[in-house]
Amino acid sequence: MNIVLLEPSQTACAEQWLIENPRQLQHLKQHVQLNIGDTLKIGIRHGQRYLTEVLNISEQRIVLKPIQVEDVPEKLPVHLILALPRPKVLRRIIMDAVTLGVERISLIHSYRVDKSYWQSPFLQQLNDYVTLGLEQAGDTVEPEIQMYKRFKPFVEDVLPSLISAEKPAYVAHPYADQSMPHAIQQTCTVIVGPEGGFIPYEIELLKKNGCQAMCLGNRILRTETAISYILGRLIV
Amino acid sequence: MNIVLLEPSQTACAEQWLIENPRQLQHLKQHVQLNIGDTLKIGIRHGQRYLTEVLNISEQRIVLKPIQVEDVPEKLPVHLILALPRPKVLRRIIMDAVTLGVERISLIHSYRVDKSYWQSPFLQQLNDYVTLGLEQAGDTVEPEIQMYKRFKPFVEDVLPSLISAEKPAYVAHPYADQSMPHAIQQTCTVIVGPEGGFIPYEIELLKKNGCQAMCLGNRILRTETAISYILGRLIV
Known part of the structure; x- marks a missing residue:
């Protein structure tokens, strides 16, 4: 605090x-x-x-x-899209994302997200986790948080409107050929999958709808580690 | 795993x-x-x-x-020097540092490290945490881990021999003027303080002995978040 x-x-x-x-x-x-x-x-x-x-x-x-x-610290011009994490790590992940200053967080469903996670009582406590993150960072402005319980409608109907040449979307994917870029000077969307990763069908659908799959080297990071690693890398 | x-x-x-x-x-x-x-x-x-x-x-x-x-993934050419974390977060921090692939970890004392942390039974379980980190990353090679229970002798007698023009040492410090660099192409040492940060005397002693103080923007990150954020930023 x-x-x-x-x-x-x-x-x-x-x-x-x-x-x-x-x-x-x-x-x-x-x-x-x-x-x-x-x-x-x-x-x-x-x-x-x-x-x-x-x-x-x-x-x-x-x-x-x-x-x-x-001074209130400025937000990072980043929209973080996350496959809904396990309830046990949800608190830490939301708190970290808020501390790091992402402007907007979307929690989405994915094949490897257990459906029961959407019933977790922890989801009712998102505001508390946001407060903890703000108090850690010294920030006062809550990010916008949305939830999308269906993967395909989100990717096909919502995601394309968020992506443009000036606002790329990167999905972290261990088997991508390209590496996550460094120090980009623009607004962007970052998509991080569940434990075990997105399934190939999901990666294909994300790519078809404008996302670029980017690898983080040949180590497999936990979701929470990956988020701060990616933001450290992307943000100037 | x-x-x-x-x-x-x-x-x-x-x-x-x-x-x-x-x-x-x-x-x-x-x-x-x-x-x-x-x-x-x-x-x-x-x-x-x-x-x-x-x-x-x-x-x-x-x-x-x-x-x-x-293939076994390559290590990052990074020596991570950490003020000994609270026992409760030690497991996660060691596991993350190993997952991220740092070559060497030194745990050091600092003014804001509670002396009781050095007696924690969790310190006897470092090998278990290392194993978890290796299994997460898909790595097989343990980093070297050292402990230094006295700050001043470590900084004055050990640290200078680890630093050179080709091997800089960066200490994360919220009140530094310079920003942590991006995508450096060399071996380096990264120093992260305890919760509450290094005290001014410690920062001065680190700087006098060859370290560069670097800030991470105007948000204050938790130790565990800072480590992956810094490594994402530094490493190509």
């Missing part, structure tokens, strides 16, 4: 902002030795970031006063 | 190789519907990789016959 993310309602009073969320209070208690008069970095969801001063600390709340505005 | 890693002793008989490790048997049973006559990718620790044929399957063992030799 590199900033504490507050809701706009918590900062309605210009001179007295309140941290009252138990998770945030617990984290600060455990990891930050906060004293009255200390400064604390605060973000307002969808809004500005501020340096604040701690006015008061109790078990139930921390009272803050804004001192100065700070 | 994209290959099953066997010890050389398990492949001593040229025509009958045995998988007897309960973890590996359990994984195959759970995730791979293996039948007699199927092929299976096998690596021999420190040795070759093979495509094999399944000759027999029982509760206690799987019997295989090698069919053909396969």
